[in-house]
Amino acid sequence: GNTVYDSRNNCNAIIKTASNTLFVGCQNTVIPNSVTSIGCYAFFRCSGLTSVTIPNSVTTIGVGAFRGCTGLTSVTIGNSVTTIGNYAFENCSGLTSVTIPNSVISIGHYAFRSCSGLTSVTIGNFVYEIGEYAFYGCSGLTSVTIGNFVYEIGNWAFYGCYGLTSVTLSGFGNWRYNSSKMLGLSGVISQFKTLNIGSGITSLGGFGFAPDVVNCYAENPPTCSSNTFSNYDGVLHVPTNSMADYFLADYWSNFNNINNDITDKLTLDQSEAALVQWQELQLSATVNPADSEIIWSSSNEKVATVSDNGLVTAMGSGSCYIYATLADNAAVYARSLIASSYPEITLALNENSLEMSEIGGQATLEAIITPGNTGLSASWRSTDEGVATVNDNGVVTATGNGECDIVATVLDKTATCHVTVTVSSMATITLDNDSVTLKPNGVMTMGIAITGDIAATYTAESSDQDVVVARIANGKLMIAARGGITNEEAVVTVRRTDGEAVSAECVVAVIADAGDINCDGVISGADVTALYNELLNGTEAGGNSDVNGDGVVSGADVTALYNLLLN
Numbered sequence: 235g236n237t238v239y240d241s242r243n244n245c246n247a248i249i250k251t252a253s254n255t256l257f258v259g260c261q262n263t264v265i266p267n268s269v270t271s272i273g274c275y276a277f278f279r280c281s282g283l284t285s286v287t288i289p290n291s292v293t294t295i296g297v298g299a300f301r302g303c304t305g306l307t308s309v310t311i312g313n314s315v316t317t318i319g320n321y322a323f324e325n326c327s328g329l330t331s332v333t334i335p336n337s338v339i340s341i342g343h344y345a346f347r348s349c350s351g352l353t354s355v356t357i358g359n360f361v362y363e364i365g366e367y368a369f370y371g372c373s374g375l376t377s378v379t380i381g382n383f384v385y386e387i388g389n390w391a392f393y394g395c396y397g398l399t400s401v402t403l404s405g406f407g408n409w410r411y412n413s414s415k416m417l418g419l420s421g422v423i424s425q426f427k428t429l430n431i432g433s434g435i436t437s438l439g440g441f442g443f444a445p446d447v448v449n450c451y452a453e454n455p456p457t458c459s460s461n462t463f464s465n466y467d468g469v470l471h472v473p474t475n476s477m478a479d480y481f482l483a484d485y486w487s488n489f490n491n492i493n494n495d496i497t498d499k500l501t502l503d504q505s506e507a508a509l510v511q512w513q514e515l516q517l518s519a520t521v522n523p524a525d526s527e528i529i530w531s532s533s534n535e536k537v538a539t540v541s542d543n544g545l546v547t548a549m550g551s552g553s554c555y556i557y558a559t560l561a562d563n564a565a566v567y568a569r570s571l572i573a574s575s576y577p578e579i580t581l582a583l584n585e586n587s588l589e590m591s592e593i594g595g596q597a598t599l600e601a602i603i604t605p606g607n608t609g610l611s612a613s614w615r616s617t618d619e620g621v622a623t624v625n626d627n628g629v630v631t632a633t634g635n636g637e638c639d640i641v642a643t644v645l646d647k648t649a650t651c652h653v654t655v656t657v658s659s660m661a662t663i664t665l666d667n668d669s670v671t672l673k674p675n676g677v678m679t680m681g682i683a684i685t686g687d688i689a690a691t692y693t694a695e696s697s698d699q700d701v702v703v704a705r706i707a708n709g710k711l712m713i714a715a716r717g718g719i720t721n722e723e724a725v726v727t728v729r730r731t732d733g734e735a736v737s738a739e740c741v742v743a744v745i746a747d748a749g750d751i752n753c754d755g756v757i758s759g760a761d762v763t764a765l766y767n768e769l770l771n772g773t774e775a776g777g778n779s780d781v782n783g784d785g786v787v788s789g790a791d792v793t794a795l796y797n798l799l800l801n
Contacts, residue, residue: 267291272299281305290314290535295322304328313337313535318345320365327351334358336533336557341368343388350374356564359383359405359557360533364391364418376400379564382409382435391418398425402565404432411439430565431456438462451496451565455483471496497522498566500558506571509548511608517544517570519558527561538572548574580604581647588653590632599628599651601642612642622653663728663738665711671743672715675755680711680740682728691731698724702742713742720746720753720778746778749798753778757798765792
């Protein structure tokens, strides 16, 4: 199953699997690719932990996972992590920088609180929510990059970040701003003396910025509102050859000091491409400065991955963006839209037909997918689950007589196996006994052995319910004799409820003990009274009055009955 990092003691983390527990020392830790989740408090207060690499297999970093790891100076977060839990890196005072990848959607409350060593934070393009107090008390933080997908920045998210004077707004399209949803940003707007506007931004909301320096890397002036800037006293730097556009654009023209001196630029040779799974595409970037290092990333690595030099590999079906960003300037970037699809496949089953003769019997079907490296798997269904069912692994189970199809589906392809279930209904029921004796009012339980159609239902009936009654409970036959009779019998029959001629019989004789005059199943004072009544009134009590077995009912039987009671 999935492996989860969990906590143990203060200086060790453990990997817990279904079969064993492996202890891992907390120093330079590379978490294996089999891990899908970092457990809550997995490395809590591991002061010896200095670096950690979280692989792309991990999707969740749990609550407090690295909380209090004061020696941690380097963390690499894989490109499949979607959630960073509350308190995940709180008080990791040794961290100096952190990059939140594009895959992350949510940064929890207090996630990086009191990381006093942090100087820069880059938050991925698809982060939707930054929790309350997320970077509270990061006193060394001077710059932050935030993508335009963010919708909510919790209250006090950057409170106490007194050195935070530079912000980069990145992403593509509109950078929306809602003061009621971005309280954590509103509280530090006045601190941002340097405002970097990313090359993909086309519109800005009403921030109320009052920067000393604005570096706008967008070649076309982003649309502004009247309160995007609260004053225009700062210096505006724009790309070369864009001076005239900014000089005429609404609100940008209010800046008295405009310099067209931004030369940093990055473009890709392909803005979009369609690939088939495992097909590769080399993206080429044109950059200025020419020797700039590029950071490549994918918005969804299940669709396509990208190498450190821009080699894209299609992984599955869907679409994603491949991003290229200047390593030393997060405001300069470009993207390419990749549409990936599966190759044309063929689908067959290892069996085209199955004949099954036992209810509950099983057979396994295998979906053969060509080519075999797609990673695709079949979905399964039965056209009649009253005849046969099939599970997610292709295991077919017979459930009743008849015919049906088992259908496997992969993408738009289907393959079918015809199933015929023919169950012989002969000799399917055996009782523990074919004849038994019960006392009046006696009850017994008998086992039933069923072969063949074990899924069928069965019922029990008596040939004379004035003698015995019968029923099936919990797979057992239960028989109860009537009271007040002796030397009577009835036949109990167990049969299928569907009317098929499958049955088993047991002859049940009800015989009272000598001395059980009233035939109630016990010998008691009531039997003495019954015997006296018979002797005095000539009334036959129950046909069992010859206690001593001498052929007549007399006072000798009374004496014999007393002896039974006394002994």
